Amino acid sequence: MKRREFLNDLMVGAAALGTSAILSPMCTLAQEAAKTPRALSVGYRTIDVKGRSARVFGLVQPDGRPGLALDAGTEFDVDLSSAIDAPTLIHWHGLTPPWAADGVPDNPAALLQPSKTRRYTFPVGAGGTHWMHAHTLQAQNLLAAPLIVRTADDLKRDEQEVVVLLHDFSFLPAEELLAKLKGNAAPGAMPINHGSMQGMAGMQHMQPGNDMAGMAMPGMAAMDLNDIDYDAYLANDRTLDDPEVVWVDKGVRVRLRIINGATATAFTIDTGRLSGELVAVDGQGVEALAGTSFPVAMGQRLDIRLSLPKEGGAFPVLALREGAVERTGVVLATAGADIRKIPVVGDAKGPVLGLDLERRLRPVSPLATRAADRRFDLSLTGDMATYTWGVDGADGLVVKRGERIEVAISNASMMAHPMHLHGHHFQVVGINGTPVAGAVRDTVLLPPMTSVALAFDADNPGRWPLHCHHLYHMATGMMAYVTYDGIG
Numbered sequence: 001m002k003r004r005e006f007l008n009d010l011m012v013g014a015a016a017l018g019t020s021a022i023l024s025p026m027c028t029l030a031q032e033a034a035k036t037p038r039a040l041s042v043g044y045r046t047i048d049v050k051g052r053s054a055r056v057f058g059l060v061q062p063d064g065r066p067g068l069a070l071d072a073g074t075e076f077d078v079d080l081s082s083a084i085d086a087p088t089l090i091h092w093h094g095l096t097p098p099w100a101a102d103g104v105p106d107n108p109a110a111l112l113q114p115s116k117t118r119r120y121t122f123p124v125g126a127g128g129t130h131w132m133h134a135h136t137l138q139a140q141n142l143l144a145a146p147l148i149v150r151t152a153d154d155l156k157r158d159e160q161e162v163v164v165l166l167h168d169f170s171f172l173p174a175e176e177l178l179a180k181l182k183g184n185a186a187p188g189a190m191p192i193n194h195g196s197m198q199g200m201a202g203m204q205h206m207q208p209g210n211d212m213a214g215m216a217m218p219g220m221a222a223m224d225l226n227d228i229d230y231d232a233y234l235a236n237d238r239t240l241d242d243p244e245v246v247w248v249d250k251g252v253r254v255r256l257r258i259i260n261g262a263t264a265t266a267f268t269i270d271t272g273r274l275s276g277e278l279v280a281v282d283g284q285g286v287e288a289l290a291g292t293s294f295p296v297a298m299g300q301r302l303d304i305r306l307s308l309p310k311e312g313g314a315f316p317v318l319a320l321r322e323g324a325v326e327r328t329g330v331v332l333a334t335a336g337a338d339i340r341k342i343p344v345v346g347d348a349k350g351p352v353l354g355l356d357l358e359r360r361l362r363p364v365s366p367l368a369t370r371a372a373d374r375r376f377d378l379s380l381t382g383d384m385a386t387y388t389w390g391v392d393g394a395d396g397l398v399v400k401r402g403e404r405i406e407v408a409i410s411n412a413s414m415m416a417h418p419m420h421l422h423g424h425h426f427q428v429v430g431i432n433g434t435p436v437a438g439a440v441r442d443t444v445l446l447p448p449m450t451s452v453a454l455a456f457d458a459d460n461p462g463r464w465p466l467h468c469h470h471l472y473h474m475a476t477g478m479m480a481y482v483t484y485d486g487i488g
Helices: 003-011 025-034 137-141 152-156 174-181 201-205 356-360 471-475
Strands: 038-049 052-060 068-071 075-082 090-093 117-123 128-134 144-150 159-169 232-235 245-247 253-260 267-270 276-281 284-291 293-296 301-307 314-321 327-333 374-383 388-392 404-411 417-421 426-431 443-446 451-457 463-468 479-484
Touching (some): 052 137, 052 144, 128 137, 128 253, 137 174, 137 471, 144 253, 159 314, 159 327, 174 471, 232 314, 232 327, 253 267, 253 293, 293 301, 404 443, 417 451, 443 451, 463 471
Parallel strands (some): 038 075, 159 253, 245 327, 374 404
Antiparallel strands (some): 038 052, 075 117, 128 144, 159 232, 253 301, 267 293, 276 284, 276 301, 314 327, 374 388, 417 443, 417 463, 426 451, 463 479
């Protein structure tokens, strides 16, 4: 094995626990051949956040390594056990398992009880950057991990892989955060940010080139970017004042696999001095787009290819909080590089996410050209006063197996909503009323007062959630279901 291939095996899972160790692909091939299920455990672990100990959840293998790395075209064969004291639902985000095997709400078969083990077996599908997470408020407390599916081409490429799992962190329980968002707790007790909803104050965050830039409508509240000012923002469980340093070779190509596992925070990835190429979104290939700044909403993933200079050095890859100065990230460094401390607070606020990049994305493998058999129109709604969110028009999302479905979603609220469909990949076919041959993905962002149309094939029967991936919007009503006839 070449030295670089060996390093690749070591680096591919840079996620959680502050290490860059990952599963060797040879392990997955051997286990597949033996038909031995992989072991994965839901449990507790302790991390350090700003000098304080925090007890959080984890999805780990028996040796403590987080998440899974699998080979495309093999079986997802996993024994999932629970060592926590409450039931949980684990969603295989980005995979398309049968309905009974996915951790979706209202699916009793998917509920994992304490001290129980359940075996999951289904085709893992094509390659991609995916992740797994609780489909409950437990996700706020870091019950998430990478789920990387690697193709034969991935293994042949002369590049190192680095996985970065982003999160927002609070020392307060998710239930308390939600209660305060709904106004059910004592005022002034926690950092909930509603200031930008009053009058037009929030418009100071808007930047030229975004869909809502400079927009002011009489009698309407301003766009709200962040409901919660978190205690910390994490990349692989670490803050930027003590970041993970990922050691790479001089002159090497690096494939960043970025996962936004945050519950209520969107980011922009800033590759700094390294020019990047965006080559995949949500685990699906796109025609390469060059740049140094790439937006990623909650639930979305980015694959970015970087080329390090032959002289080497230290290269921060930052995740900038939307509309705010906080940031997190990792540092790519070559041997002997001078690694300097990076402030957790930047000089400028992170960009506001719009649809500019979405309009430019073109898929490597688009859906087959086909007329829609059924169309639906949905409207996203919200009430900040009571903190309730909803999906108007969702009652009739009943389809038939084999149909091509188109769903037009408009956002009538003043918050952005990353909408995620379980069990399928869809293609973005319209933005603000203009047809596009957009990306194939599973999570698409709808900024305020925008619309997006998506198309997918009904080839996986079930009762599949279509919901906002802002955890607290989902928990307070922004959840619909796509139901196949005779299911649910």
